[in-house]
Amino acid sequence: xxxxxxxxxxxxxxxxxxxxxxxxxxxxxxxxxxxxxxxxxxxxxxxxxxxxxxxxxxxxxxxxxxxxxxxxxxxxxxxxxxxxxxxxxxxxxxxxxxxxxxxxxxxxxxxxxxxxxxxxxxxxxxxxxxxxxxxxxxxxxxxxxxxxxxxxxxxxxxxxxxxxxxxxxxxxxxxxxxxxxxxxxxxxxxxxxxxxxxxxxxxxxxxxxxxxxxxxxxxxxxxxxxxxxxxxxxxxxxxxxxxxxxxxxxxxxxxxxxxxxxxxxxxxxxxxxxxxxxxxxxxxxxxxxxxxx
Numbered sequence: 182x183x184x185x186x187x188x189x190x191x192x193x194x195x196x197x198x199x200x201x202x203x204x205x206x207x208x209x210x211x212x213x214x215x216x217x218x219x220x221x222x223x224x225x226x227x228x229x230x231x232x233x234x235x236x237x238x239x240x241x242x243x244x245x246x247x248x249x250x251x252x253x254x255x256x257x258x259x260x261x262x263x264x265x266x267x268x269x270x271x272x273x274x275x276x277x278x279x280x281x282x283x284x285x286x287x288x289x290x291x292x293x294x295x296x297x298x299x300x301x302x303x304x305x306x307x308x309x310x311x312x313x314x315x316x317x318x319x320x321x322x323x324x325x326x327x328x329x330x331x332x333x334x335x336x337x338x339x340x341x342x343x344x345x346x347x348x349x350x351x352x353x354x355x356x357x358x359x360x361x362x363x364x365x366x367x368x369x370x371x372x373x374x375x376x377x378x379x380x381x382x383x384x385x386x387x388x389x390x391x392x393x394x395x396x397x398x399x400x401x402x403x404x405x406x407x408x409x410x411x412x413x414x415x416x417x418x419x420x421x422x423x424x425x426x427x428x429x430x431x432x433x434x435x436x437x438x439x440x441x442x443x444x445x446x447x448x449x450x451x452x453x454x455x456x457x458x459x460x461x462x463x464x465x466x467x468x469x470x471x472x473x474x
Contacts, residue, residue: 186395189373200371200378206397207373211304212438212445215373215399218255218306219436219447222299225249226310227452229297233312235289239271242295243282250299258298258305258376265420270296270309277364277405277413277422277430289315292325294432298376305372307401308448309434320408321429327359328406328431335384335402336437339444343394349386352404362411364430366422369401372436396441403434 187203189211207215228249232242246268250257257268272280272294273287280294287293296309311325335352356363369382380392384404409428416423424430436447 188397200375202379204380204392204395204398205371205373205378206395207399207438208397211373211397211399214302214304215306215436215438215447216445218299218301218304219308219449220306220451221253221255221301222297222306222308222436223448223450225297225299226295226308227450227454229295229310230312230454233287233293233314235287235314237287239273239280239282239285239287239293242271243267243269246297253299253301255299255301258300258307259296262376268297270294272296272421272430272432275424275427275430277407277424278367278432279420279422281418281421287314290318290321292317292321292429292431294430296432296434303374305374305376305436306448307372307376307434307436309403309432310454311431311433324361324406324408324429324431327356327361328404329433331356331361331363331384331404331406332402332433332435335382335404336435336444336446339394339402339437339439341394341396341439341441344389345380345382345391345394346386347388347391347394348402349383350388352402353385356404356406362407362409364405364407364411364413364422366413367403367405369403369434371398371400373399394439396439398439399436401434401436403432405430405432 185203189205260268271282291314298307331352334355335348338347338351363384371378407430409426412425413422414425438445
């Protein structure tokens with residue numbers, strides 16, 4: 182899959198940073214930068230919470246993200262990325278990912294994923310959450326909980342010496358045990374001073390296979406879980422992916438780093454809004470450095 186690892190000096194600059202086939206191993210300065218970028222993105226997603234109500238146009242979420250970034254000396258990574266014209270992605274109901282924050286208005290019972298990546302001081306904080314408009318239907322609430330737990334199962338598999346396949350296996354096994362499907366067309370990715378870097382973090386796989394996880398790796402875990410079948414189709418806009426069977430889809434995403442004995446989540450909500458629209462906090466405490474729960 183990937184052809185090796187490369188140590189990235191802490192003094193590295195963003196100028197000229199680009200994706201390579203090598204998996205980057207970062208040091209303490211990089212982890213500090215990712216904490217700052219991740220915390221800012223999490224605060225932005227916290228602010229989105231108040232906008233999630235019937236009658237809100239998706240474009241209002243985009244405007245909020247733009248204003249938040251400008252106010253905090255940050256830049257939305259998606260704005261202008263490969264021609265994408267928005268500061269975030271908003272994926273409603275059966276939209277799997279990359280939905281446009283256009284003039285479509287939210288309605289009671291809708292579920293929506295908001296995906297934000299902010300560049301702050303050269304580091305990319307990438308995260309997404311599910312939100313619910315009004316009272317969710319039981320099937321929607323169940324799917325959201327499953328999608329979040331699938332992400333958490335993948336994250337909990339992260340530690341030095343584990344394999345990339347362990348992450349995907351954990352996600353897939355949990356989702357299938359709950360009679361849901363994993364979307365295979367999209368995956369997590371390395372991140373840091375590059376938006377999408379090596380390695381690809383698949384949401385399915387076999388335990389014990391793939392490159393070894395090493396301290397200093399930084400990447401996203403972001404499974405997309407469908408209530409029905411996992412197949413998707415692309416709309417004519419070239420960006421929006423929807424569930425082919427029009428079943429509900431849900432996704433959560435965190436940016437994390439591999440530590441000496443586990444993992445660190447960079448994009449935790451500072452206000453504890455881990456499942457906005459369903460409940461304001463999980464049954465367990467948030468995770469800090471080294472995967473402490």
